[in-house]
Every structure is written in C-alpha cells, then in structure tokens.
Amino acid sequence: MAYPYVSDREVRVVSKHFGDPLQRRIDTYVERGGYKALAKALEVGPEDVVDIVKSSGLRGRGGAGFPTGVKWSFMPKDTNRPHYLLCNADESEPGTFKDRELIRWDPHQLIEGCLIGAHAIRAQHVYIYCRGEFFETTQVLARALEDAYAKGYVGENILGSGHTIDVTVHAGAGAYICGEETGLMNSLEGRRGLPRIKPPFPAAVGAFGMPSTINNVETLCAIPHIVTHGGEWYRQWGTEKSPGTKLFCVSGHVNKPGNYELALGFPLSELIEDVCGGVRNGNALKAVIPGGSSVPIINAEEVSRCSLDYEGCVAVGTMLGCASVIVMDETADIVKQVRRMADFYAHESCGQCTPCREGTTWTAKILRRIEDGRGTEEDLDTLMQTTQNMVGTTICVLSDSVAAPVQSSIVKFRDEYLALIRRGERVGAA
C-alpha cells in the first residue's frame, strides 16, 4: 500500500492498514484476526486486562503520557454506580492529524480497543467524543459501529459473555478546549466545555457525575494488540520508560509529510532526514516543534540531540506531547508562526481563568504589534513576564501551553524578533 508515504524504518502496529479501505469492512477486519482480543479480554476478566496493559508500559498518547494501565486501576472496583469510558477523538492540537486517520482507516480497531477498555474499568457505556469537524470520520465510525452491533460485538451479552457494553459516537461542535478531559465531560453533558477544577478526579467524579476514565484514540487502538500479544511483546520496541510504538505526525517543510509509526526513542534528525526525505528544496533546518503547538520550540542544534521518547524530549528542554512534529526550514517566519499560534490560543481559551483569558489576548496582540514592525524591545520583556504569569496559575494547562512556544522562541530566536523591532524587517517568507 502506498499510503501517502511509508518508510521501511516504520514499525506499523496501529497504522498497519492505513491506505487499505477494505479494512473498514467488518468482514475483512474479522478475517484479519479482529475482535479476537475482545474475546480474550472478556474471558480473562478486568483485573487481568489491567495487568497486561500495565506490564506493557503503554503511556497515554493524548499528550500527558500517563501510564494507561495505572490510570485504569484508579477506577473503583464496585459497580454500584455506572462507570464510563470516554474516548478522546477531539484532535485539535495544531500539528496533530493521527486520530482522524486511525478512525477513518481502521474504525473497528478503535471500537475493539474501546470495548476492552470498558471491560477493564467495568464500564457499560463508551462515548467516543469526535470533534465536530470530522463529519466524514464520524460517518465511517458510526457505520462501523452499526456493523459491530449487528454482529453482536457491541451491545447486550457480547459474544455470549453476559457482559453489556454500549458504544456511542458523540460529535462536538468546534472547541479545542473540549479536548481537555474535564472540558470534554462538560461538553458531553450538554454544557459549555469548561474544564473543571481537580480534584475530584474523573475516576471518582467524571462524566454525569460517575467514575470515568478518558483515553486518547491512539492509546485505545494499541490495546487490542497488547491484549493479543502480551505486555512483553509491546516492550520489544521503544525505551525502558517509553515502551512501544507511536504515530509521529510530521508536517511543515519536509519532502514527505505524513503519519509514521516508529518505535519510541527514534532520533528526531533521522525522522526528518531519512523517513521524511529531508527538508524541502534542500533548505537548511531552522526549528522544530516536536509535540504539537503546546510544547517548546527547538533549534537545529537541539534537533540533532533529540530522541523521540518522553524522556529524550525533556532532555533537550521540550516535550513529546502528542508527537506532532512541525518542521520549519530557513525560510520560516518564526514571529509570524508564533503569533498565529497565540491567536489560536486566544480564540480557544474558555475564559474561566483571568491569567489565561487576558494573557492569551495580550500575548497575541503584542506579537501582532511586533510582527507589524511596531514593537519595542520592552515588548519582549512584557511577553516573557505575561506568559510567566500564565504558568501554573489556572484550572487547565491551556494557559501553560502558550508560554511554551512564546518563551522558547524569544530565547532561541531573539534576533528575529529584534530584526523586526529595529528595522521592521521580516526574516522569513511564511
């Protein structure tokens, strides 16, 4: 299959069938071994499923990288009250485009992962919260779900096990903040998507006031494979602390952008040079954002030292986030791009917390001023100070996410800001 681009350096576990439309059919999925992991999970019971996932060391793929098995074990063991599993398909972090591909190419893999996850946390209902823009994606998923209901993989008495698990696809309506776990819960309940103060944590009081667990699409897609092959199998890839494979969404100035599934710990420079065919037009690399717009930007020297696992990214002062690698070559206009990201956060801030509501808008305005050649050097200090006040002072981490690109770009690309401030000169084209 020539899914837009593939590389022989890839380890394709969850993305194995990207580019093959037959995979969407339930018959093909079952023929290729699908829904066997579900049968196994139903047979061994919740405790054992949690243990298998714990032993694999799988970490949440939604950004925070929290170990999934551990998260599941926080759920209460009794079932006096309903439990819910929420699947986070609100993918809106700029630079991220893996969940949509996972759903549209392999919807049954996600459904199976959701069912196993629900069984593990003793939930009887799964809500898959898809961002509202995903009309086509929700259609593919909902059609697959209808097929799965018809064949008895979902609903009452699944595969004759006596267990009932329902799955519902829920479409959002366009708000980045609904990707934040408690914002998503509020949105699902028919409220504004305002993040909630924690504690109480979702495992105690979540959706509809009941114990809930929330997982990213990619996390849940890995589950059937882990349950089938075992935790040790998954650990053959990646590092001790970041085991397994991960989808890297590469965008920006590379010759072959796209989704690549690689073992964690893969060197960032090889991802760009080898897997993605290098920087476009043979240009020099200027900067990379390795984890989506919410993580610090790194320069070419740091890129050469960065390995793509949770710890390797921290070692060069950034984060893996959701592994959305945004590549910028020498023609990129850093100030403009940071301003564009700041505009995004100003638009998406839910407005509950003053540092975030005011801070995002100020940041965007000051950056716009600098970009237009009307800035002063003090503006850079103001930006540093404003964003510093936004770190750790709010309900959710959207506010912190603004500080990362702004501060890191001012520190690392100060001369570009200064060139604009002093002479009104732009450094790059786009």
Place this chain on the structure above:
Amino acid sequence: MSDVPFKNPGWAGNTGEFDLSEDQVRGDDFVGERPKHGGHASGSATMPYMLAEKNPDAVLFEGEYKERFEKILTRYPDKQAALLPALSLAQELRGYVSPASMDRVAELLGLSPAYVRGVTTFYTMYNKRPVGRHLVQVCTNISCNLCGADDVLAAFLRYTDTELGETSEDGNFTVIEAECLAGCGFPTCVQINSRYFENVSPTEVPKIIEHLKAEGDS
C-alpha cells in the same frame, strides 16, 4: 468513482488518490450515501451533516429528523446531554442556529432558553447567522500556514468574490478562516460543508469552485 481533477475530494471511498470504487470500500453500504433513518440508534443516522440545501423555516423536528432526534435521546442518561447533537441537527436542517431554533431545542429538552444560548455561543461550529450554500473553511494554523495557507485563503476570497466571513452575492459561498482541522500532513486543508479537501494549492481553487457550483448538493 468521481472524476474530479484534484486529490482527496471528500468521503472515504471517494478519495481520488487511491483510485478505488465506492463498492470496493464498503460494498453496497458505502458511507458516501447519506443515511436517512433506520439502522441502529448508535449509528450514522444520529450523526450530523452540513448540507448545501438549507431550509431556514424547517420544523424542529419532524419526519426523518424527528426519528433521528429520538434516537439521539436514547443514547444518554439524561436529556441535557442531547443538547449538542440536537443543535447540530437544527443547523443541518436550517443552515444556522437562530435564536428561535435555540428556544425550540430548549423546549424539547426541558432547558431554559438562556442556558441554551450560553452553550450555543460557546461553540464555533454553530453558525449564528445564515451562511452560503458552501461554507468554505480554510485552515490557516501553523502547519498549513507554513505551506502557504494564506495564499489559498486569498485565492478562495478572490475566486468567490467575497470578503472574509461574508456570503457571496449569489448565496453560494461563505469563506472563513479555520483553526487546525487535523489535516496538517496534507496542507492546505480546506473544509467545505461536510467534506475535507486536502493538499489544496491556490491554483486548484478555481477548479474546486467550479466543481462545487456544478455539483449542487453535497
């Protein structure tokens, strides 16, 4: 198989780049067909669309839409949770969410009109005023922007002869900027009504516009 001259013009089975017939994708049950009613309550009938043909005076809800609305209600432990899906259905029918639509949805779900307004205005996808037959949303966020999204946006504005956020005189197009549409590897990513157009370059814009005008409903 459609013969559109650009890549990736929309529904799963209709992605030009893979050269597959609809039948190869899903058999008779292809997703590109807009499902009306029937099927399981969890399924595609409860999912919203964005249609070119809108009827601002449509009744909320009757016929097929009533059936879909009732199916939605069965999926949640309380009525309030059906608010977002219900507003989406209202928008699918009427093209935008007017204060009257909000009040009607409030009545159907036993919520206060003020509450429903608060929720509706929180979400960007609910159009608060009528839009053109084709709502063109061009992603200009970082990944697309690095690859020239500003030029694509300018091309759409030029060829549809509109201002940003305004509707063209013939009522065909409203062009707006969008935040990241999760198609970053296929820049520039443009959403037109329910469909994604990927790898759009400014030179393809006139072709896309001609195609949409010729196609009618989407």
